[in-house]
Amino acid sequence: MKVEMKRLSVDWLMEIIHLCIERIVIVDRDGMIVYIDEAYSEFIGVSFDEAVGRSVQDVIENTRMHIVAKTGRKEIEHLQPINESVMIANRYPIFIDGELVGAVGTVMFPDPDNVRHFQNKMNNLMEELNFYKKKAVNELTSKYSFDDLIGNSHSFQAAKTLGKKVAGxxxxxxxxxxxxxxxxxxxxxxxxxxxxxxxxFVAINCASIPEVLFESELFGYEDGAFTGAKKxxxxxxxxxxxxxxxxxxxxxxxxxxxxxxxxxALQEKEVQPVGGPKTLPIDLxxxxxxxxxxxxxxxxxxFRQDLFYRLNVINIEIPALRKRKEDIEAISNNLLQKLERKFYRKGTSFSPEVLRN
Ligand SMILES: Nc1ncnc2c1ncn2[C@@H]1O[C@H](COP(=O)(O)OP(=O)(O)OP(=O)(O)O)[C@@H](O)[C@H]1O
Ligand SMILES: [Mg+2]
Known part of the structure; x- marks a missing residue:
């Protein structure tokens, strides 16, 4: 690793620091500024040349960089008032070959507007999250009843009657x-x-779940079961x-x-979440x-025969529409009504020629 790093020139390192961190200051063991970036120096109203070589306490309000450079103890997320704004400061001691040589500090949120901006963003995200949470719960209920199943043909009615009979x-x-x-x-x-x-009522489309995710989607997983698993x-x-x-x-x-x-799972009436030793009883x-x-x-x-028999306790075969053409008109009218509602139209109907064909 160290050998690899040596290949990065100072220019590269500086550019990487600029890209990753805004407002950074580095001091030596005595609390003298050895580096301060443009954004930080601009914010506190000094130039780079004015700041470097001076004691950090003389340049930055309420700083504790000189302390961290002495104690070697990092300070994370400290509130630091600067220029009438409250900043969030992180201060880390720098050890080279085990020796404390100085400290590096960063500050975030230069002004309250920025904080407000983040707060607004968070609030919007929370609202969005709540919306989807509610939606997810709504989707756990069944949306259709037997009255929504249109069709008077004998074969369709037979399927419906069987459905009603076994529902209980x-x-x-x-x-x-x-x-x-x-x-x-x-x-x-x-x-x-x-x-x-x-x-x-939880609908699971078995065709749309990738094989590797099946078990964790259906049975859940324990904390840290695999890389990328949610905490x-x-x-x-x-x-x-x-x-x-x-x-x-x-x-x-x-x-x-x-x-x-x-x-x-169906036989034992329990599931075992991925990565977990315990099983959870389920009633489904x-x-x-x-x-x-x-x-x-x-x-x-x-397809496993034993699973087939377990699922196929009651089989309802729903006949294809082309085998019960008499249902086409009723289903078409039903669809038309749904479309009318969707497009705010009223009074549309099929012409006789359409129905005849
Ligand atoms: N008898 C019916 N009454 C009312 N609407 C119907 C009827 N049959 C089918 N539909 C409508 O047709 C569409 C397809 O139905 P559904 O999604 O239940 O089919 P499916 O049997 O699950 O098909 P697939 O095997 O392709 O998944 C749905 O929008 C549904 O509203
Ligand atoms: Mg379907």
Whole structure:
């Protein structure tokens, strides 16, 4: 390291200091200024040449640099009044080869305007944070009921009736059907009609979570479990959903390694946060959905059979729209109404030619 550093010229070092620190002063053991940067000298109203070589006490108000240069004890975040402003000062002793040779000091926030600016910025960020926090909580409730599931065809009504019937039980439900058949709506509606409706509904899209993050997202992690992990650890989505329903959307996209961990959690009714020895009990109802053929995946070895049976306690197959064309008109009208609300329009309808086709 030392050898590498020697390759940096003084010019480089000075430029790096300027880029990293504003307002810096360096004194020797006797408290004499050996260096002061332009921003600092300008702020206190002296030139570089006037300041260097003088005692720091004569140049900077309320300084303690000469003390740090004597005691060798650093002082962090000290309030220091200068020019009728309160500055935040950090003062460090400089040791070279174990010998105390001087001290370096920095100050921040040259004027109250700057402090106010930071305060405003912080306040705005806090407001934004609260907004998202509230939003996150709102999103933990189900948004649709069975009344929002449109369609009078026999096959669709049958799926709906089955959904209503099983909503009250605590059994796992596997929703299957092609893309766009409304699997997500079914999951919401089942939760809303269940005894768990006052507890969270947490939807997890298994296709959108990177494999390496699966375990920590679902089960959480302990403080310091891995580099970059948030301090204090993080609660997993399963814990967030406790006593409610977890909707595992696109379950066919869950990696095999994760499938075993999911199965274990469902069997034991507990999760083990990453990096932690203790397990947390969880009480969940699982609704899973996929547009893939899980049976085929089981045969091919890409989906665990035991997990499949655990999820597929009740299977609701939602028929594709092209197999129940009579529902198209009602769903289209429903969509049109939603769009009207979105664009503040009223009284739009489909022309007869559109409906005939
Ligand atoms: N029967 C229905 N009644 C009302 N809206 C419906 C119905 N079926 C589908 N929709 C609407 O169609 C859209 C797609 O539905 P959804 O997202 O639930 O499909 P999906 O089965 O989850 O599809 P994918 O497999 O692609 O995820 C949604 O915006 C939903 O509002
Ligand atoms: Mg979906």
């Amino acid at each position: 039980s605590d059994s796992s439900v596997l929703l299957t059907g092609e893309s766009g058949t409304g699997k997500e709506l079914f999951a919401h509606a089942i939760h809303q009609s269940s005894v768990r409706s006052n507890y969270p 204090g650890g993080k609660e997993g989505l399963f814990k967030v959903a406790n006593r409610g329903t977890v909707f595992l959307d696109e379950i066919g996209d869950m990696p095999l390694s994760m499938q075993s961990k999911l199965l274990r 109802r699982i609704i899973a959905a996929t547009n893939r053929d899980l049976m085929k995946m089981v045969e091919e070895g890409t």
